[in-house]
């Protein structure tokens with residue numbers, strides 16, 4: 055919020071500048087399935103941000119607005135109390151967020167206060183990217199082509215400079231006192247050892263990835279047993295680092311080239327473009343924010359409702375080692391490798407034949423990098439209900455996926471320790487041909503694959519025809 059010259063109503067004396075505000079909306083977070091991992095990680099990052107802003111004499115205040123509907127008035131009250139003349143914020147694209155932001159804009163305008171909105175969640179303003187027929191893209195490859203053309207015109211990622219130090223007394227972290235004890239138990243359980251907060255941590259991780267691993271990204275990215283990806287997603291999800299900083303760091307390592315040069319860099323940037331694509335999809339088809347499938351005909355699919363199957367999946371007790379390893383990685387760390395996310399998601403929808411929305415919500419509740427657009431996009435891709443989705447008849451076989459992408463079963467052994475004494479061949483053996491010692495305590499598969507597969511195919515064909 056911009057603060058008017060001469061205002062002297064906050065404890066720390068300075069005569070012009072901005073106040074940073076963090077809006078706390080616990081009811082809305084709950085509605086959006088944000089879990090403790092994500093919330094605590096976000097708060098950790100807000101505290102780190104408040105400290106850095108404190109060094110710049112910029113206070114950070116907290117506003118309580120249990121629902122998004124409460125936020126505009128809460129912000130206005132704060133703005134008026136501090137004689138602010140403008141509200142600045144970055145755009146968000148989910149429907150509830152859009153409604154909240156439009157209401158805030160209206161309320162502030164009615165009181166004669168300026169509102170300035172910025173695009174910062176994406177490298178490019180993806181609301182402006184369109185097909186030749188002025189439509190939104192529903193397929194990734196042509197979207198990416200258009201994105202790259204627009205980026206080339208812009209020339210660089212457009213990284214924004216850090217704010218300047220404000221005049222006046224240093225505020226340190228005094229303005230955010232009282233946050234430290236918040237949710238102490240949840241904070242302790244949310245793996246701060248794995249996910250320390252702050253932009254500086256994120257930048258360090260990005261720099262280490264670009265220096266050591268990005269060159270091999272193309273070869274290594276699909277192997278969950280290898281530390282081959284950036285693991286920057288949590289920091290992107292909460293805005294601790296911007297996608298512009300990410301793309302610029304990658305370009306700098308490739309002589310500024312977007313299309314040529316190191317193939318690992320080119321591939322990595324295209325993954326960041328997937329993130330931009332799923333935001334573009336939200337803007338073009340907001341119904342996906344309302345629990346709707348992108349492909350309307352797939353809403354008629356009669357998913358099965360089987361609590362035993364869902365609970366087995368969620369607990370990492372499906373009897374399929376790669377699926378169980380992924381679900382346990384999620385439970386233990388709040389993160390899961392992308393290849394394994396695809397495998398467990400497709401397994402829920404196509405093998406267990408459960409509604410993908412249940413899996414989507416479970417991911418949101420447990421991921422530290424929970425991000426509506428990417429999560430919904432990933433789930434709808436896996437369930438063949440979404441944009442550019444996997445064709446419904448292409449169903450991953452999780453056993454062959456495991457053999458291909460975790461050949462030595464290193465990843466599986468790490469997260470499913472009861473299988474640690476088995477060889478990779480034993481672990482990857484067809485479940486019906488498992489010759490495992492009786493002492494191994496591991497469940498039989500929850501379903502008979504071939505049978506369910508026929509049901510899934512028939513159901514997709516039925517809704518396609520109807």
Ligand SMILES: Cc1cc2nc3c(=O)[nH]c(=O)nc-3n(C[C@H](O)[C@H](O)[C@H](O)COP(=O)(O)OP(=O)(O)OC[C@H]3O[C@@H](n4cnc5c(N)ncnc54)[C@H](O)[C@@H]3O)c2cc1C
Pocket residue numbers: 275283284285286287288290291322325326327328329330332390391392393395396399417421423424425426428429430431432433436
């Ligand atoms: C079912 C499912 C659910 C998912 N849920 C989420 C989610 O809630 N939050 C989330 O950030 N990502 C999600 N993804 C995408 C992807 O799995 C993660 O972004 C990735 O695993 C993060 O690891 P990384 O940072 O090491 O990625 P890297 O491979 O290093 O990629 C760099 C960045 O590009 C973006 N990115 C990479 N792959 C994708 C992708 N397929 N879709 C969109 N963006 C991508 C991410 O921001 C990532 O941090 C989901 C994918 C699937 C299949």
